[in-house]
Amino acid sequence: MADFSRRRFLRAASVVSGGALCGVLPGLPRAQTEPAFDFDISLAQWSLNKAFFDRSLSPLDFPAVARTSFDIGAVEYVNQFFMDKARDKKFLQELKSRASDHNVKSLLIMVDGEGDLSTSDEARRRQSVENHYKWVEAAHQLGCHSIRVNLHGVGSAEAWHKASVNSLLELAEFSKPMDIKILVENHGGYSSHGAKLAAVLQEANSPYCGSMPDFGNFCYQRASGDLWDSPCVKQYDIYQGVADLMPYAGAISAKTFRFDEQGNEPDIDYRRIFELVKASHYSGYVGIEYEGHELPADEGIRATKRLLEKVRSELSAQDSAV
Template sequence: MNTSRRHFLQTCSAIGAGFLLPGFSQASLLEKEPLCKISLAEWSLHKALFDGKLDHLDFAKTTKQEFGISGVEYVNQFFKDKAQDQSYLKEMKTRAEGEGVKSLLIMIDREGNLGDADEAKRTQAVENHYKWVEAAKFLGCHSIRVNAASSGTYEEQVERAADGLRRLSEFGDQHDINVIVENHGGLSSSGAWLSTVMKTVDNPRCGTLPDFGNFAIDRNQDIWYDRYQGVAELMPYAKAVSVKTHEFDKDNPHITYDRRFNKETDLVKMLAIVMASGYKGYYGIEYEGSELDEYAGIRKSKEALMSSFYTVFFGC
Protein backbone atom coordinates (compact mmCIF):
# COMPACT_ATOMS: atom_id res chain seq x y z
CA MET A 1 0.00 0.00 0.00
CA ASN A 2 1.51 3.36 -0.98
CA THR A 3 2.02 6.17 1.52
CA SER A 4 -0.78 8.44 0.26
CA ARG A 5 -3.31 5.62 0.27
CA ARG A 6 -2.29 4.57 3.80
CA HIS A 7 -2.53 8.18 4.99
CA PHE A 8 -5.99 8.52 3.44
CA LEU A 9 -7.30 5.37 5.11
CA GLN A 10 -5.85 6.39 8.47
CA THR A 11 -7.49 9.78 8.13
CA CYS A 12 -10.81 8.14 7.24
CA SER A 13 -10.63 6.04 10.40
CA ALA A 14 -9.89 9.12 12.49
CA ILE A 15 -12.78 11.21 11.19
CA GLY A 16 -15.42 8.59 10.47
CA ALA A 17 -14.42 7.83 6.88
CA GLY A 18 -15.05 11.40 5.82
CA PHE A 19 -13.47 12.97 2.76
CA LEU A 20 -14.10 15.81 0.39
CA LEU A 21 -16.65 15.10 -2.32
CA PRO A 22 -17.08 17.06 -5.53
CA GLY A 23 -19.06 20.21 -4.82
CA PHE A 24 -17.86 20.64 -1.24
CA SER A 25 -15.52 23.45 -0.20
CA GLN A 26 -11.95 23.12 0.96
CA ALA A 27 -13.17 24.54 4.27
CA SER A 28 -15.23 21.42 4.88
CA LEU A 29 -12.12 19.30 4.38
CA LEU A 30 -10.10 21.43 6.79
CA GLU A 31 -12.90 21.12 9.35
CA LYS A 32 -12.80 17.34 8.82
CA GLU A 33 -16.51 17.19 8.07
CA PRO A 34 -17.41 13.46 7.94
CA LEU A 35 -19.05 13.40 4.53
CA CYS A 36 -18.83 9.63 4.16
CA LYS A 37 -19.84 8.11 7.46
CA ILE A 38 -19.85 4.39 8.24
CA SER A 39 -22.41 2.61 10.41
CA LEU A 40 -22.99 -1.03 11.31
CA ALA A 41 -26.19 -2.96 10.78
CA GLU A 42 -26.92 -5.21 13.75
CA TRP A 43 -27.75 -8.10 11.42
CA SER A 44 -24.01 -8.35 10.74
CA LEU A 45 -23.76 -9.97 14.18
CA HIS A 46 -26.97 -12.01 14.05
CA LYS A 47 -25.22 -15.34 14.64
CA ALA A 48 -23.54 -14.09 17.82
CA LEU A 49 -26.81 -12.52 18.98
CA PHE A 50 -28.98 -15.56 18.31
CA ASP A 51 -26.39 -17.85 19.92
CA GLY A 52 -26.31 -15.70 23.05
CA LYS A 53 -22.63 -14.83 22.59
CA LEU A 54 -23.51 -11.15 22.34
CA ASP A 55 -26.19 -9.25 24.25
CA HIS A 56 -28.20 -6.74 22.27
CA LEU A 57 -27.48 -4.13 24.95
CA ASP A 58 -23.77 -4.49 24.15
CA PHE A 59 -24.18 -3.94 20.43
CA ALA A 60 -23.27 -0.23 20.49
CA LYS A 61 -20.24 -0.89 22.70
CA THR A 62 -19.05 -3.71 20.45
CA THR A 63 -19.54 -1.57 17.36
CA LYS A 64 -17.36 1.21 18.73
CA GLN A 65 -14.70 -0.76 20.60
CA GLU A 66 -14.26 -3.69 18.21
CA PHE A 67 -14.68 -1.95 14.87
CA GLY A 68 -14.16 1.76 15.47
CA ILE A 69 -17.61 2.53 14.02
CA SER A 70 -19.77 5.25 15.59
CA GLY A 71 -23.21 4.64 14.05
CA VAL A 72 -25.60 1.73 14.64
CA GLU A 73 -28.63 0.33 12.86
CA TYR A 74 -30.72 -1.81 15.19
CA VAL A 75 -32.82 -4.85 14.24
CA ASN A 76 -36.13 -5.16 16.08
CA GLN A 77 -35.87 -8.97 16.29
CA PHE A 78 -33.20 -8.60 18.98
CA PHE A 79 -35.43 -6.58 21.29
CA LYS A 80 -38.83 -7.48 19.88
CA ASP A 81 -40.64 -7.38 23.24
CA LYS A 82 -39.01 -4.14 24.39
CA ALA A 83 -40.44 -1.55 22.00
CA GLN A 84 -42.57 -0.05 24.77
CA ASP A 85 -40.26 -0.87 27.68
CA GLN A 86 -39.01 2.58 28.62
CA SER A 87 -36.42 1.35 31.10
CA TYR A 88 -34.89 -0.98 28.50
CA LEU A 89 -34.89 1.70 25.80
CA LYS A 90 -33.33 4.14 28.24
CA GLU A 91 -30.54 1.63 28.90
CA MET A 92 -29.96 1.23 25.16
CA LYS A 93 -29.78 4.98 24.74
CA THR A 94 -27.51 5.49 27.73
CA ARG A 95 -25.06 2.82 26.59
CA ALA A 96 -24.91 4.13 23.02
CA GLU A 97 -24.39 7.71 24.14
CA GLY A 98 -21.77 6.57 26.65
CA GLU A 99 -19.74 5.09 23.78
CA GLY A 100 -20.22 8.12 21.57
CA VAL A 101 -22.33 6.02 19.20
CA LYS A 102 -25.23 7.49 17.21
CA SER A 103 -28.44 5.44 16.95
CA LEU A 104 -29.57 5.83 13.34
CA LEU A 105 -32.49 3.55 12.61
CA ILE A 106 -34.38 0.39 13.56
CA MET A 107 -34.94 -2.31 10.95
CA ILE A 108 -38.47 -3.67 11.40
CA ASP A 109 -39.57 -7.17 10.42
CA ARG A 110 -42.48 -9.48 11.29
CA GLU A 111 -45.07 -6.79 12.00
CA GLY A 112 -47.39 -7.56 9.08
CA ASN A 113 -47.46 -6.59 5.42
CA LEU A 114 -47.85 -2.87 4.83
CA GLY A 115 -49.20 -3.68 1.36
CA ASP A 116 -51.52 -6.49 2.43
CA ALA A 117 -54.41 -7.11 0.01
CA ASP A 118 -56.77 -7.34 2.99
CA GLU A 119 -57.43 -3.76 4.08
CA ALA A 120 -58.03 -4.72 7.71
CA LYS A 121 -54.72 -6.61 7.86
CA ARG A 122 -52.98 -3.72 6.13
CA THR A 123 -54.35 -1.34 8.75
CA GLN A 124 -53.21 -3.67 11.52
CA ALA A 125 -49.73 -3.84 10.00
CA VAL A 126 -49.55 -0.03 9.90
CA GLU A 127 -50.61 0.19 13.54
CA ASN A 128 -48.15 -2.57 14.55
CA HIS A 129 -45.35 -0.28 13.43
CA TYR A 130 -46.46 2.66 15.57
CA LYS A 131 -44.61 1.45 18.66
CA TRP A 132 -41.39 1.19 16.66
CA VAL A 133 -41.77 4.75 15.41
CA GLU A 134 -42.09 5.86 19.03
CA ALA A 135 -39.12 3.72 20.10
CA ALA A 136 -37.00 5.16 17.27
CA LYS A 137 -37.89 8.67 18.40
CA PHE A 138 -36.92 7.88 22.00
CA LEU A 139 -33.57 6.42 20.92
CA GLY A 140 -32.72 9.41 18.75
CA CYS A 141 -32.97 7.60 15.41
CA HIS A 142 -33.95 9.31 12.17
CA SER A 143 -35.88 6.39 10.63
CA ILE A 144 -37.43 2.98 10.84
CA ARG A 145 -36.73 0.58 7.99
CA VAL A 146 -39.80 -1.31 6.81
CA ASN A 147 -40.74 -3.78 4.08
CA ALA A 148 -43.27 -3.19 1.29
CA ALA A 149 -44.57 -6.75 0.94
CA SER A 150 -47.83 -7.03 -1.02
CA SER A 151 -49.72 -9.26 -3.44
CA GLY A 152 -51.83 -8.89 -6.56
CA THR A 153 -51.01 -7.39 -9.93
CA TYR A 154 -48.08 -5.03 -10.41
CA GLU A 155 -50.38 -2.00 -10.26
CA GLU A 156 -52.40 -3.33 -7.31
CA GLN A 157 -49.24 -3.85 -5.31
CA VAL A 158 -48.14 -0.30 -6.05
CA GLU A 159 -51.42 1.07 -4.69
CA ARG A 160 -51.59 -1.23 -1.68
CA ALA A 161 -48.00 -0.68 -0.59
CA ALA A 162 -48.32 3.06 -1.16
CA ASP A 163 -51.46 3.17 0.97
CA GLY A 164 -49.81 1.45 3.94
CA LEU A 165 -46.62 3.46 3.62
CA ARG A 166 -48.49 6.75 3.29
CA ARG A 167 -50.46 6.15 6.47
CA LEU A 168 -47.40 5.05 8.42
CA SER A 169 -45.40 8.01 7.11
CA GLU A 170 -48.11 10.39 8.33
CA PHE A 171 -47.75 8.87 11.79
CA GLY A 172 -43.97 9.07 11.50
CA ASP A 173 -44.23 12.75 10.63
CA GLN A 174 -45.91 13.39 13.98
CA HIS A 175 -42.74 12.03 15.65
CA ASP A 176 -40.13 13.42 13.22
CA ILE A 177 -39.29 9.87 12.10
CA ASN A 178 -38.83 8.73 8.50
CA VAL A 179 -40.25 5.50 7.09
CA ILE A 180 -37.75 3.98 4.70
CA VAL A 181 -38.20 0.93 2.51
CA GLU A 182 -35.50 -1.61 1.66
CA ASN A 183 -35.44 -3.62 -1.52
CA HIS A 184 -36.15 -6.90 0.24
CA GLY A 185 -37.57 -9.45 -2.16
CA GLY A 186 -40.58 -9.68 -4.44
CA LEU A 187 -41.45 -6.54 -6.37
CA SER A 188 -39.68 -4.43 -3.76
CA SER A 189 -36.44 -5.68 -5.34
CA SER A 190 -37.43 -3.98 -8.58
CA GLY A 191 -36.01 -0.47 -8.58
CA ALA A 192 -38.65 0.59 -11.09
CA TRP A 193 -41.51 -0.72 -8.92
CA LEU A 194 -40.24 0.69 -5.63
CA SER A 195 -39.45 4.09 -7.12
CA THR A 196 -43.01 4.15 -8.50
CA VAL A 197 -44.29 3.42 -4.99
CA MET A 198 -42.25 6.35 -3.66
CA LYS A 199 -43.75 8.67 -6.26
CA THR A 200 -47.24 7.39 -5.42
CA VAL A 201 -46.78 7.90 -1.67
CA ASP A 202 -45.46 11.41 -2.35
CA ASN A 203 -44.52 12.11 1.28
CA PRO A 204 -41.07 13.49 2.19
CA ARG A 205 -41.08 11.26 5.27
CA CYS A 206 -41.16 8.16 3.07
CA GLY A 207 -37.91 7.11 1.43
CA THR A 208 -35.73 4.16 0.55
CA LEU A 209 -32.82 2.19 1.95
CA PRO A 210 -31.06 0.79 -1.13
CA ASP A 211 -29.33 -2.49 -0.29
CA PHE A 212 -26.47 -3.35 -2.64
CA GLY A 213 -27.32 -7.06 -2.66
CA ASN A 214 -31.06 -7.60 -2.18
CA PHE A 215 -32.23 -7.63 -5.77
CA ALA A 216 -33.76 -11.11 -5.96
CA ILE A 217 -37.33 -10.74 -7.19
CA ASP A 218 -37.77 -14.54 -7.09
CA ARG A 219 -34.78 -16.60 -5.94
CA ASN A 220 -36.52 -19.89 -6.65
CA GLN A 221 -36.88 -18.97 -10.31
CA ASP A 222 -33.55 -17.12 -10.39
CA ILE A 223 -35.21 -13.81 -11.32
CA TRP A 224 -32.98 -10.87 -10.40
CA TYR A 225 -33.11 -7.15 -10.98
CA ASP A 226 -29.94 -5.42 -12.12
CA ARG A 227 -28.41 -4.21 -8.84
CA TYR A 228 -26.63 -1.19 -10.27
CA GLN A 229 -29.72 0.01 -12.10
CA GLY A 230 -31.79 -0.64 -8.99
CA VAL A 231 -29.55 1.39 -6.70
CA ALA A 232 -29.49 4.24 -9.23
CA GLU A 233 -33.29 4.25 -9.34
CA LEU A 234 -33.65 4.21 -5.55
CA MET A 235 -31.00 6.79 -4.65
CA PRO A 236 -33.20 9.85 -5.31
CA TYR A 237 -35.31 8.73 -2.33
CA ALA A 238 -32.52 7.28 -0.15
CA LYS A 239 -32.21 8.24 3.51
CA ALA A 240 -29.78 5.39 4.27
CA VAL A 241 -27.65 2.93 2.29
CA SER A 242 -26.90 -0.73 3.05
CA VAL A 243 -23.48 -1.96 1.96
CA LYS A 244 -24.24 -5.68 1.76
CA THR A 245 -21.14 -7.87 1.77
CA HIS A 246 -20.58 -11.62 1.61
CA GLU A 247 -17.30 -13.20 0.54
CA PHE A 248 -14.32 -11.25 -0.76
CA ASP A 249 -12.21 -11.65 -3.86
CA LYS A 250 -8.58 -12.07 -2.81
CA ASP A 251 -7.38 -10.53 -6.07
CA ASN A 252 -9.79 -7.56 -6.11
CA PRO A 253 -10.53 -5.90 -2.75
CA HIS A 254 -13.53 -4.07 -4.22
CA ILE A 255 -15.51 -7.19 -5.15
CA THR A 256 -17.84 -8.98 -2.75
CA TYR A 257 -19.77 -12.01 -3.93
CA ASP A 258 -22.59 -14.24 -2.74
CA ARG A 259 -21.67 -17.85 -3.50
CA ARG A 260 -25.23 -19.07 -2.92
CA PHE A 261 -26.52 -17.35 -6.02
CA ASN A 262 -23.29 -16.70 -7.92
CA LYS A 263 -23.78 -12.93 -7.70
CA GLU A 264 -21.11 -10.31 -7.21
CA THR A 265 -21.13 -6.65 -6.28
CA ASP A 266 -18.46 -4.18 -7.35
CA LEU A 267 -18.27 -1.73 -4.44
CA VAL A 268 -16.44 0.87 -6.50
CA LYS A 269 -19.20 0.88 -9.10
CA MET A 270 -21.88 1.04 -6.41
CA LEU A 271 -20.21 3.86 -4.49
CA ALA A 272 -19.79 5.87 -7.69
CA ILE A 273 -23.56 5.62 -8.22
CA VAL A 274 -24.33 6.60 -4.64
CA MET A 275 -21.89 9.50 -4.56
CA ALA A 276 -23.11 10.83 -7.91
CA SER A 277 -26.60 11.14 -6.41
CA GLY A 278 -25.34 13.66 -3.85
CA TYR A 279 -26.07 11.34 -0.91
CA LYS A 280 -24.52 12.55 2.36
CA GLY A 281 -25.79 9.99 4.87
CA TYR A 282 -24.26 6.92 6.48
CA TYR A 283 -23.03 3.83 4.66
CA GLY A 284 -24.28 0.88 6.71
CA ILE A 285 -22.13 -2.25 6.62
CA GLU A 286 -24.24 -5.43 6.60
CA TYR A 287 -22.00 -8.48 6.49
CA GLU A 288 -23.68 -11.81 5.63
CA GLY A 289 -20.71 -13.90 4.57
CA SER A 290 -19.80 -17.37 5.81
CA GLU A 291 -16.12 -17.81 4.94
CA LEU A 292 -15.05 -15.34 7.64
CA ASP A 293 -16.56 -15.20 11.11
CA GLU A 294 -18.77 -12.20 11.79
CA TYR A 295 -16.12 -10.10 13.51
CA ALA A 296 -13.49 -10.74 10.84
CA GLY A 297 -16.11 -10.22 8.13
CA ILE A 298 -17.11 -6.83 9.50
CA ARG A 299 -13.49 -5.73 9.68
CA LYS A 300 -12.89 -6.91 6.12
CA SER A 301 -16.07 -5.15 4.97
CA LYS A 302 -14.95 -1.88 6.54
CA GLU A 303 -11.54 -2.22 4.92
CA ALA A 304 -13.09 -2.93 1.51
CA LEU A 305 -15.54 -0.04 1.86
CA MET A 306 -12.85 2.47 2.79
CA SER A 307 -10.55 1.24 0.05
CA SER A 308 -13.41 1.59 -2.45
CA PHE A 309 -14.09 5.14 -1.26
CA TYR A 310 -10.46 5.94 -1.99
CA THR A 311 -10.63 4.41 -5.45
CA VAL A 312 -13.81 6.26 -6.42
CA PHE A 313 -12.59 9.59 -5.13
CA PHE A 314 -9.00 9.48 -6.36
CA GLY A 315 -9.50 7.18 -9.34
CA CYS A 316 -6.79 4.72 -8.33
Protein backbone atom coordinates in the same frame (compact mmCIF):
# COMPACT_ATOMS: atom_id res chain seq x y z
CA MET B 1 -29.56 12.81 9.30
CA ALA B 2 -30.14 12.48 5.57
CA ASP B 3 -31.88 15.42 3.88
CA PHE B 4 -35.20 14.18 2.53
CA SER B 5 -36.36 17.44 1.00
CA ARG B 6 -38.22 17.27 -2.27
CA ARG B 7 -35.57 19.60 -3.71
CA ARG B 8 -32.89 17.02 -2.97
CA PHE B 9 -34.97 14.23 -4.51
CA LEU B 10 -35.36 16.23 -7.69
CA ARG B 11 -31.70 17.17 -7.85
CA ALA B 12 -30.58 13.61 -7.22
CA ALA B 13 -32.97 12.14 -9.75
CA SER B 14 -31.67 14.44 -12.44
CA VAL B 15 -28.14 13.08 -12.18
CA VAL B 16 -28.71 9.36 -11.74
CA SER B 17 -28.68 7.98 -15.26
CA GLY B 18 -31.14 5.21 -15.96
CA GLY B 19 -32.94 5.71 -12.62
CA ALA B 20 -36.67 6.13 -12.20
CA LEU B 21 -36.85 9.93 -12.28
CA CYS B 22 -39.23 11.77 -9.99
CA GLY B 23 -38.91 15.09 -11.79
CA VAL B 24 -36.35 17.63 -12.96
CA LEU B 25 -36.29 21.35 -12.25
CA PRO B 26 -35.32 23.20 -15.46
CA GLY B 27 -32.37 25.47 -15.03
CA LEU B 28 -31.53 24.33 -11.49
CA PRO B 29 -28.16 26.00 -10.80
CA ARG B 30 -25.22 23.78 -9.90
CA ALA B 31 -22.77 24.68 -7.19
CA GLN B 32 -19.56 26.18 -8.54
CA THR B 33 -17.50 23.68 -6.54
CA GLU B 34 -18.71 20.29 -5.41
CA PRO B 35 -17.46 18.96 -2.07
CA ALA B 36 -15.21 15.93 -2.17
CA PHE B 37 -17.11 12.65 -2.06
CA ASP B 38 -17.53 11.39 1.48
CA PHE B 39 -19.77 9.27 3.68
CA ASP B 40 -19.72 7.90 7.19
CA ILE B 41 -19.81 4.19 8.01
CA SER B 42 -22.32 2.53 10.32
CA LEU B 43 -22.83 -1.06 11.46
CA ALA B 44 -26.04 -3.01 10.91
CA GLN B 45 -26.92 -5.25 13.84
CA TRP B 46 -27.76 -8.04 11.39
CA SER B 47 -24.03 -8.48 10.69
CA LEU B 48 -23.82 -10.14 14.11
CA ASN B 49 -27.16 -11.94 13.87
CA LYS B 50 -25.85 -15.34 14.97
CA ALA B 51 -24.50 -13.95 18.23
CA PHE B 52 -27.75 -12.12 18.94
CA PHE B 53 -29.93 -15.10 18.06
CA ASP B 54 -27.98 -17.49 20.30
CA ARG B 55 -27.85 -14.78 22.99
CA SER B 56 -24.09 -14.88 23.34
CA LEU B 57 -24.36 -11.14 22.72
CA SER B 58 -26.95 -8.90 24.39
CA PRO B 59 -28.72 -6.21 22.33
CA LEU B 60 -27.72 -3.73 25.03
CA ASP B 61 -24.06 -4.39 24.25
CA PHE B 62 -24.33 -3.64 20.53
CA PRO B 63 -23.23 0.03 20.66
CA ALA B 64 -20.19 -0.88 22.78
CA VAL B 65 -19.24 -3.68 20.39
CA ALA B 66 -19.55 -1.36 17.39
CA ARG B 67 -17.18 1.13 18.97
CA THR B 68 -14.69 -1.04 20.82
CA SER B 69 -14.41 -3.95 18.36
CA PHE B 70 -14.75 -2.11 15.05
CA ASP B 71 -14.25 1.62 15.80
CA ILE B 72 -17.62 2.39 14.22
CA GLY B 73 -19.60 5.28 15.66
CA ALA B 74 -23.11 4.68 14.35
CA VAL B 75 -25.46 1.68 14.46
CA GLU B 76 -28.61 0.32 12.84
CA TYR B 77 -30.76 -1.84 15.08
CA VAL B 78 -32.87 -4.88 14.12
CA ASN B 79 -36.13 -5.28 16.04
CA GLN B 80 -35.94 -9.09 15.85
CA PHE B 81 -33.34 -9.02 18.63
CA PHE B 82 -35.60 -7.12 21.05
CA MET B 83 -39.12 -7.80 19.76
CA ASP B 84 -40.73 -7.48 23.19
CA LYS B 85 -38.97 -4.21 24.09
CA ALA B 86 -40.62 -1.68 21.75
CA ARG B 87 -42.62 -0.18 24.62
CA ASP B 88 -40.10 -0.95 27.35
CA LYS B 89 -38.95 2.58 28.17
CA LYS B 90 -36.41 1.36 30.72
CA PHE B 91 -34.74 -0.92 28.15
CA LEU B 92 -34.75 1.75 25.46
CA GLN B 93 -33.31 4.36 27.81
CA GLU B 94 -30.55 1.96 28.85
CA LEU B 95 -29.74 1.23 25.19
CA LYS B 96 -29.69 4.96 24.45
CA SER B 97 -27.43 5.60 27.44
CA ARG B 98 -24.97 2.90 26.42
CA ALA B 99 -24.80 4.32 22.90
CA SER B 100 -24.12 7.76 24.35
CA ASP B 101 -21.47 6.38 26.71
CA HIS B 102 -19.53 5.08 23.71
CA ASN B 103 -20.21 8.11 21.50
CA VAL B 104 -22.28 6.01 19.11
CA LYS B 105 -25.19 7.40 17.08
CA SER B 106 -28.40 5.38 16.83
CA LEU B 107 -29.57 5.74 13.23
CA LEU B 108 -32.56 3.50 12.61
CA ILE B 109 -34.48 0.36 13.52
CA MET B 110 -35.04 -2.32 10.88
CA VAL B 111 -38.58 -3.58 11.52
CA ASP B 112 -39.58 -7.14 10.64
CA GLY B 113 -42.38 -9.46 11.72
CA GLU B 114 -45.10 -6.85 12.11
CA GLY B 115 -47.48 -7.90 9.36
CA ASP B 116 -47.88 -7.14 5.67
CA LEU B 117 -47.94 -3.44 4.79
CA SER B 118 -48.58 -4.21 1.12
CA THR B 119 -51.48 -6.66 1.37
CA SER B 120 -54.73 -5.88 -0.43
CA ASP B 121 -56.62 -7.20 2.62
CA GLU B 122 -57.51 -3.84 4.12
CA ALA B 123 -58.02 -5.06 7.68
CA ARG B 124 -54.65 -6.84 7.71
CA ARG B 125 -52.94 -3.87 6.11
CA ARG B 126 -54.33 -1.44 8.68
CA GLN B 127 -53.31 -3.76 11.51
CA SER B 128 -49.77 -3.92 10.13
CA VAL B 129 -49.58 -0.13 9.94
CA GLU B 130 -50.67 0.10 13.58
CA ASN B 131 -48.17 -2.61 14.54
CA HIS B 132 -45.39 -0.35 13.27
CA TYR B 133 -46.42 2.64 15.39
CA LYS B 134 -44.63 1.37 18.48
CA TRP B 135 -41.37 1.07 16.54
CA VAL B 136 -41.68 4.65 15.33
CA GLU B 137 -42.03 5.67 18.96
CA ALA B 138 -39.10 3.47 19.97
CA ALA B 139 -36.93 4.98 17.24
CA HIS B 140 -37.86 8.43 18.50
CA GLN B 141 -36.91 7.53 22.06
CA LEU B 142 -33.55 6.15 20.90
CA GLY B 143 -32.79 9.28 18.89
CA CYS B 144 -32.94 7.54 15.50
CA HIS B 145 -33.88 9.29 12.26
CA SER B 146 -35.82 6.41 10.66
CA ILE B 147 -37.34 2.99 10.76
CA ARG B 148 -36.89 0.51 7.91
CA VAL B 149 -40.03 -1.32 6.75
CA ASN B 150 -40.81 -4.12 4.29
CA LEU B 151 -43.09 -4.09 1.26
CA HIS B 152 -42.57 -7.67 0.05
CA GLY B 153 -45.85 -8.11 -1.80
CA VAL B 154 -47.98 -10.92 -3.16
CA GLY B 155 -50.77 -10.93 -5.74
CA SER B 156 -50.91 -8.38 -8.52
CA ALA B 157 -48.33 -5.65 -8.87
CA GLU B 158 -51.11 -3.07 -9.13
CA ALA B 159 -52.70 -4.09 -5.83
CA TRP B 160 -49.28 -4.20 -4.17
CA HIS B 161 -48.48 -0.72 -5.42
CA LYS B 162 -51.72 0.80 -4.14
CA ALA B 163 -51.53 -0.84 -0.72
CA SER B 164 -47.86 0.09 -0.36
CA VAL B 165 -48.47 3.76 -1.09
CA ASN B 166 -51.37 3.88 1.36
CA SER B 167 -49.35 2.25 4.13
CA LEU B 168 -46.34 4.51 3.64
CA LEU B 169 -48.47 7.65 3.74
CA GLU B 170 -50.33 6.50 6.84
CA LEU B 171 -47.08 5.69 8.61
CA ALA B 172 -45.57 9.00 7.52
CA GLU B 173 -48.56 10.88 8.92
CA PHE B 174 -48.01 9.16 12.27
CA SER B 175 -44.23 9.60 12.28
CA LYS B 176 -44.10 13.22 11.11
CA PRO B 177 -44.57 14.84 14.58
CA MET B 178 -41.62 12.75 15.82
CA ASP B 179 -39.51 13.56 12.74
CA ILE B 180 -39.01 9.86 11.99
CA LYS B 181 -38.63 8.78 8.36
CA ILE B 182 -40.12 5.60 6.89
CA LEU B 183 -37.53 3.86 4.70
CA VAL B 184 -38.25 0.89 2.44
CA GLU B 185 -35.53 -1.63 1.70
CA ASN B 186 -35.48 -3.73 -1.43
CA HIS B 187 -36.09 -6.86 0.60
CA GLY B 188 -37.75 -9.55 -1.50
CA GLY B 189 -40.81 -9.82 -3.70
CA TYR B 190 -41.93 -6.73 -5.61
CA SER B 191 -39.80 -4.52 -3.35
CA SER B 192 -36.68 -6.01 -4.95
CA HIS B 193 -37.73 -4.73 -8.37
CA GLY B 194 -36.05 -1.34 -8.38
CA ALA B 195 -38.37 0.40 -10.81
CA LYS B 196 -41.52 -0.83 -9.06
CA LEU B 197 -40.34 0.29 -5.64
CA ALA B 198 -39.21 3.66 -7.02
CA ALA B 199 -42.68 4.12 -8.53
CA VAL B 200 -44.26 3.55 -5.10
CA LEU B 201 -41.98 6.17 -3.52
CA GLN B 202 -42.58 8.57 -6.38
CA GLU B 203 -46.35 8.37 -5.90
CA ALA B 204 -46.08 8.62 -2.11
CA ASN B 205 -44.14 11.84 -2.73
CA SER B 206 -43.52 12.49 0.97
CA PRO B 207 -40.41 13.90 2.64
CA TYR B 208 -41.07 11.30 5.34
CA CYS B 209 -40.88 8.33 2.95
CA GLY B 210 -37.68 7.07 1.38
CA SER B 211 -35.60 4.09 0.35
CA MET B 212 -32.81 2.05 1.89
CA PRO B 213 -30.99 0.49 -1.07
CA ASP B 214 -29.40 -2.86 -0.25
CA PHE B 215 -26.72 -3.98 -2.70
CA GLY B 216 -27.55 -7.68 -2.29
CA ASN B 217 -31.36 -7.91 -2.38
CA PHE B 218 -32.48 -7.60 -5.97
CA CYS B 219 -33.96 -11.06 -6.55
CA TYR B 220 -37.66 -10.37 -7.05
CA GLN B 221 -38.89 -13.87 -7.89
CA ARG B 222 -37.81 -17.28 -6.60
CA ALA B 223 -38.60 -20.76 -7.88
CA SER B 224 -40.98 -21.65 -5.04
CA GLY B 225 -42.48 -18.20 -4.62
CA ASP B 226 -40.74 -17.70 -1.27
CA LEU B 227 -38.64 -14.71 -0.21
CA TRP B 228 -35.25 -16.21 0.57
CA ASP B 229 -34.70 -19.96 0.29
CA SER B 230 -35.37 -21.31 -3.21
CA PRO B 231 -33.25 -20.46 -6.28
CA CYS B 232 -33.66 -17.02 -7.79
CA VAL B 233 -35.38 -17.09 -11.19
CA LYS B 234 -35.78 -13.33 -11.79
CA GLN B 235 -32.98 -10.98 -10.75
CA TYR B 236 -33.17 -7.22 -11.16
CA ASP B 237 -29.89 -5.63 -12.26
CA ILE B 238 -28.26 -4.44 -9.04
CA TYR B 239 -26.69 -1.34 -10.57
CA GLN B 240 -29.94 -0.29 -12.20
CA GLY B 241 -31.69 -1.01 -8.92
CA VAL B 242 -29.33 1.21 -6.95
CA ALA B 243 -29.76 3.95 -9.57
CA ASP B 244 -33.54 3.63 -9.30
CA LEU B 245 -33.56 3.93 -5.51
CA MET B 246 -30.80 6.43 -4.75
CA PRO B 247 -32.96 9.52 -5.45
CA TYR B 248 -35.01 8.52 -2.41
CA ALA B 249 -32.25 7.12 -0.20
CA GLY B 250 -32.19 7.90 3.50
CA ALA B 251 -29.80 5.05 4.32
CA ILE B 252 -27.71 2.49 2.43
CA SER B 253 -27.04 -1.15 3.25
CA ALA B 254 -23.61 -2.23 2.01
CA LYS B 255 -24.16 -5.98 1.69
CA THR B 256 -21.17 -8.29 1.38
CA PHE B 257 -20.89 -12.07 1.16
CA ARG B 258 -17.27 -12.88 0.28
CA PHE B 259 -13.97 -11.25 -0.65
CA ASP B 260 -11.21 -11.94 -3.15
CA GLU B 261 -7.47 -11.63 -2.50
CA GLN B 262 -7.61 -7.89 -3.20
CA GLY B 263 -10.36 -7.39 -0.63
CA ASN B 264 -13.06 -6.76 -3.21
CA GLU B 265 -16.54 -8.29 -3.21
CA PRO B 266 -16.26 -10.39 -6.41
CA ASP B 267 -20.02 -10.45 -7.07
CA ILE B 268 -20.67 -6.74 -6.46
CA ASP B 269 -18.63 -4.02 -8.16
CA TYR B 270 -18.36 -1.61 -5.24
CA ARG B 271 -16.59 1.04 -7.31
CA ARG B 272 -19.44 1.03 -9.82
CA ILE B 273 -22.05 1.07 -7.05
CA PHE B 274 -20.46 4.05 -5.35
CA GLU B 275 -20.16 5.97 -8.59
CA LEU B 276 -23.97 5.85 -8.54
CA VAL B 277 -24.08 6.83 -4.88
CA LYS B 278 -21.76 9.74 -5.61
CA ALA B 279 -23.86 10.86 -8.58
CA SER B 280 -26.94 11.03 -6.35
CA HIS B 281 -25.23 13.46 -3.96
CA TYR B 282 -26.04 11.17 -1.06
CA SER B 283 -24.51 12.38 2.19
CA GLY B 284 -25.76 9.97 4.86
CA TYR B 285 -24.34 6.82 6.41
CA VAL B 286 -23.46 3.58 4.65
CA GLY B 287 -24.23 0.57 6.84
CA ILE B 288 -22.07 -2.57 6.90
CA GLU B 289 -24.20 -5.70 6.52
CA TYR B 290 -21.99 -8.75 6.22
CA GLU B 291 -23.90 -11.94 5.44
CA GLY B 292 -21.15 -14.27 4.34
CA HIS B 293 -20.12 -17.69 5.61
CA GLU B 294 -16.48 -17.88 4.52
CA LEU B 295 -15.31 -15.49 7.24
CA PRO B 296 -16.45 -15.18 10.86
CA ALA B 297 -18.74 -12.22 11.43
CA ASP B 298 -16.08 -10.01 13.02
CA GLU B 299 -13.63 -10.60 10.16
CA GLY B 300 -16.35 -10.05 7.56
CA ILE B 301 -17.31 -6.75 9.17
CA ARG B 302 -13.69 -5.58 9.17
CA ALA B 303 -13.22 -6.66 5.55
CA THR B 304 -16.35 -4.74 4.53
CA LYS B 305 -15.16 -1.67 6.39
CA ARG B 306 -11.80 -1.81 4.61
CA LEU B 307 -13.56 -2.11 1.25
CA LEU B 308 -15.78 0.89 1.97
CA GLU B 309 -12.82 2.94 3.12
CA LYS B 310 -10.88 2.01 -0.02
CA VAL B 311 -13.69 2.99 -2.37
CA ARG B 312 -14.33 6.21 -0.45
CA SER B 313 -10.67 7.11 -0.63
CA GLU B 314 -10.44 6.37 -4.36
CA LEU B 315 -13.47 8.48 -5.24
CA SER B 316 -12.38 11.31 -2.97
CA ALA B 317 -8.94 11.30 -4.59
CA GLN B 318 -10.64 11.38 -7.98
CA ASP B 319 -12.41 14.58 -6.94
CA SER B 320 -9.15 16.13 -5.75
CA ALA B 321 -7.47 15.38 -9.06
CA VAL B 322 -10.12 17.19 -11.08
